[in-house]
Amino acid sequence: MSTRYAALLRGIAPSNPNMTNDKLRGVFEGLGFDSVASVLASGNIVFSARKAGVPALQRRIQRALNGALGIPGGTIVREHAELRALLDRDPFPGLTHGRGTYLTATFLKDGAQAPDRLPEQSDPRARVVGFDESARVFLAVIDNSDPGSIPDFMSWLEKTYGADITTRAWLTVQRIVKKLES
The missing domain is CATH 3.30.70.1280 (SP0830-like domains)
Structure with missing residues (x-):
């Protein structure tokens, strides 16, 4: 099968x-x-x-x-x-993907250590809103409404958790699931 x-x-x-x-x-x-x-x-x-x-x-x-x-x-x-279960859990309740609320999902490689607590980010324009343990993914909201001053959230994640991660826009995750179901 x-x-x-x-x-x-x-x-x-x-x-x-x-x-x-x-x-x-x-x-x-x-x-x-x-x-x-x-x-x-x-x-x-x-x-x-x-x-x-x-x-x-x-x-x-x-x-x-x-x-x-x-x-x-x-x-x-x-x-x-x-991935279907992650979408069904609606990890960004009430939020929509846009300039001020760019929704992201950062996936950890299988075997990577899950965090004991959510990481603190020094830039208030990037906010980790959760970690979904079953999908092994950080969920974050990034304010990129000022193109001249976008938070360097990806570099911070890599410094904190290493290179065994990859980030996708939430809209991309939704498109991936839709393609898996077609």
């Missing part, structure tokens, strides 16, 4: 000829995965595969991406059911 997955690839630059959606999909198809599709041009690949341990699946995909395309970045995989 097949399971639907989303691979969230870190460090994808669509302008790099080795990081185009068609090449990324080709690597996944070469691994024998079915129903491979991309979501946007920023390293989001959905696919079907036999049920497998996520850490082993992440390593297998990352080795293939590095070997075939020279992509050294991280690969974070989530099952469709995990």
Whole structure:
């Protein structure tokens, strides 16, 4: 029986000829995965595969991406059911994605240590609103209404939690789930 997955690839630059959606999909198809599709041009690949341990699946995909395309970045995989449940929990109640409320989800790699408490961020324009333990994801609201002064939230997260993370806009997470369900 097949399971639907989303691979969230870190460090994808669509302008790099080795990081185009068609090449990324080709690597996944070469691994024998079915129903491979991309979501946007920023390293989001959905696919079907036999049920497998996520850490082993992440390593297998990352080795293939590095070997075939020279992509050294991280690969974070989530099952469709995990992402669907995250959306159903409505972690941003009453908030809508916009300039002053840019909703983000920062996924930790499987095996990464969950925080004992929510991290404090020194910039009041970036606020962690929760950590969803089942999906292993930080949920944050960023005020980017002043383009000349956007908080450097991603660098702060990486300094605090290391490079085994990747961030997506909440709208992108919603699009990934929709693609997994189509």
